[in-house]
Amino acid sequence: MADCIFCMIANHEIPTDVVYEDDKIICFHDAEPQAPVHVLVIPKRHIESLDDVTEDDQELLGYIMFKIHEIAADLGLENGYRVVSNNGEDAFQTVKHLHFHILGKRKMTWPPG
Template sequence: MNADPNCIFCKIVAGQIPAKKVHEDDHILAFHDIQPWSPVHILVIPKTHIVSMAEVGDEHAELLGRMMAVTPRLMRELGVTNGFRHVINTGRDGMQEVMHLHLHVMGGPRPWNKG
């Protein structure tokens, strides 16, 4: 798998940095966000290093589908029963903070209303 030795998410995938994992398979990893915006806030990342959605091509369609498809089950398992939100920030202007593609999945009361 392609990895960036300076990327914090690649280090999490490699087991060099701990994370509170909720799902892992051969292609993706999901874990709790350390700065949550909602009662349940997980990140779903590809194990291979893709910088952002701007780097995604047709060859990534199955991977992106897998990232989206796993989230309903994960949110149910985490107790989210009244809906959830998906957010992917892309690039600096899109407010992406970690330059490794990641899907935020937020649930619980008003997950988009931080504070």
């Protein structure tokens, strides 16, 4: 999608601090970190939100979940981490491209939000 900032990052049109990348996903540091470690994992293919996931996306979403634990390990998140996906306006999804936050290296609180 031409005007999507995450698509532009995935296409290397906007420079960012990449943590991990392959042909399906890219992971990079959040511009406004909420924890000592705060990265975003996005599919390179534009999917607006979890509400837009189709049956054809099952393999990609499973792949993302598998890669999240590898990325977290590479970032040294041995004491735990939180994975968040904001979906829609009420959840404060500010970029309309499916993404997963990995937050760690601090004690998380509950309930969130």
